[in-house]
Amino acid sequence: MNGPANGAGSANRSRSVLVVGASAAGLATAEALRRKGFDGRVTLLGAESHLPYDRPPLSKQVLSGDWEPERARLRPEAMLADLDIELALGEAAVSLDAANRRVKTEHGRELSADAIVIATGIRPRAFPGTAGIAGVHLLRTLEDALRLQSELSESCRLVVVGDGVLGAEIAATSKRLCAGVTLVGPQAAPMELQLGGEVAKALAALHVEQGVDLRPGVGVDGLVETGGRVSGVRLESGEVLPADAVVVSIGSTPVTEWLAGSGLRVENGVVCDSQCLAAEGIWAVGDVARWDHVGLGRSLRLENRTNATEQAGVVAANILGEAAPYAPVPYFWTDQFNVKIQVYGLPSAHAATEVVEGDPADGRFVLRCTENGRVSAVIGWNMPKQARLRRAEVFYA
Amino acid sequence: MKVTVYEDKCCGAGSCVMAAPDVFDQRDEDGIVVLLEESPGEDQFDAVREAASICPALAIELSEAK
Incomplete structure (x- = not known):
């Protein structure tokens, strides 16, 4: 064949x-x-x-x-x-x-x-015009991570630009080490693209509860530089967020x-x-x-x-000659604060959703997303095993 | 073959359970790996090697006699 x-x-x-x-x-x-x-x-x-x-x-x-x-x-x-x-x-x-x-x-x-x-x-994509400004970080390599880590301290005001998976994870991790962490992004809630609106809203609430200063629904106009070092992030609204360090995570x-x-x-x-x-x-x-x-x-x-x-x-x-198509159920996980999120399939903003296990009020649930009468994704919130057991419900699994 | 799992590395993906359900499971409460069989039988070797290899958190270690 x-x-x-x-x-x-x-x-x-x-x-x-x-x-x-x-x-x-x-x-x-x-x-x-x-x-x-x-x-x-x-x-x-x-x-x-x-x-x-x-x-x-x-x-x-x-x-x-x-x-x-x-x-x-x-x-x-x-x-x-x-x-x-x-x-x-x-x-x-x-x-x-x-x-x-x-x-x-x-x-x-x-x-x-x-x-x-x-x-x-x-x-990672860099923010245009920011090359060479001290205190501006991207995260892809081990060196990037260590460089960023060296900036984080009790007195550091960190601004994370970008509300995708990486930006949300960096904000959550950094909050343990920095007094002030701000997460800025264009979406209504972090990771909305990867999680759909409902779970992203729960994630936003988690970040706020843990002390992250969340700035949803706003674009970034540019970075403010003082003497070769970043000193702030200028939002499209005109507001300037003071910053000792900035992480840019706006995709790759x-x-x-x-x-x-x-x-x-x-x-x-x-x-x-x-x-x-x-x-x-x-x-x-x-x-x-x-x-x-x-x-x-x-x-x-x-x-x-x-x-x-x-x-x-x-x-x-x-x-080696097998000629097999690759048709997986996409899967990713993210750990933020005390929450483990598991995502099987591709959630979207248009999907109808239904809690099929647990209860959001208890901080543990599995959400099923349905589009055009077919299950498009299953999302676990502190229920990794229960979510995995429903992976087979995704229509092409 | 001896199987070791590292709970502190495990991310709860459950890939190991899908690859070798007779050897691995997940805890109901947090999804962390549960080792059902520390010294699996030979009929399980391929599945266990696959599980160790695909674990996204590198939380499974095998020691095999050479």
Whole structure:
């Protein structure tokens, strides 16, 4: 069933795989290849010089200082050694020749392989015109997290610009360390896009109850600078929020510049078919991949931690000739203050909602979202197991 | 094969339960992993390796005789 049209035919004979990107999705692809019995050459090329590490703890346990940075490592060194892969770290890819499956690195090396996996992830968007201003932070890397952590203190007034998952997590974590934390964003409540209105409203109430100064529904006009250092955030309303440090978490961009001229289609991510194949012998996985989700009937790109691992498993299988579509139930979790939120599926503002377990008044519930007569999402609020047990209700599960 | 779980790392995703339901469960009250079988039988090895590998919080460790 593996016709040459989908690339699996030739990939069946793959004796070497080059994975570009050594974070969660890249490493998981290498691991899955080995777990499935692939004994050819596997090279993992990563732009960062650290051994592969995990990002979800950066905005939580690492930022709070609860974990030493080493605890965020994806795998212990001994386990990486057992994988028998070639790790090329601190060496970013600068171009791809898709037709010849050849990658050029910033060190001028040319690497080629029978199969190439693109796992270069995303980078945070910066606020225009703020480069080089001291006290302005983005959060993506371990260094970013440690730099931000060094600013947080009892006397620090922190303003978080951006009310998505990362912004809300940073605000929640920082509140433990800073006297004043303000969360500013354009939505009516934090994470409304990811949670729908009802749960986002509950999250807003939680942040307020915990002392976060919430500024919903307002855009940011710019940052105020005093002597080369940020001193405030100017809202579109004209109000200036005083700040000793500012975190900008206004979304991210897939890292695809290096694919210019590669021959691949790039449109808000590397465009792939339903099997995560971008071109013959070229696959994409994780935050950078946009693929056709056959269950949803449209293309999707997910920036979720679990997606990295799940998609890696399918990509590895497909490199080995399986030709399986990737059609997962999207899942993410977030821990903020004393609340664990689990989201299965894709909530939206238009969905009808119903509490199916627990009671919001008790601080534990599962909410089911229905759209066009079908269950589109299940959200757990301090009920992780009960939410997971209803995952199968999502219509394409 | 010996399985170790780290409750303090677990994020309650339940991926392990979906991969190896005979070996892992979750606590009803907070979703944290419950290890049902510390030394699973050989028929469970593949499922347990899958569970350890896909755990999004890296909270499962395996020690296997080589």
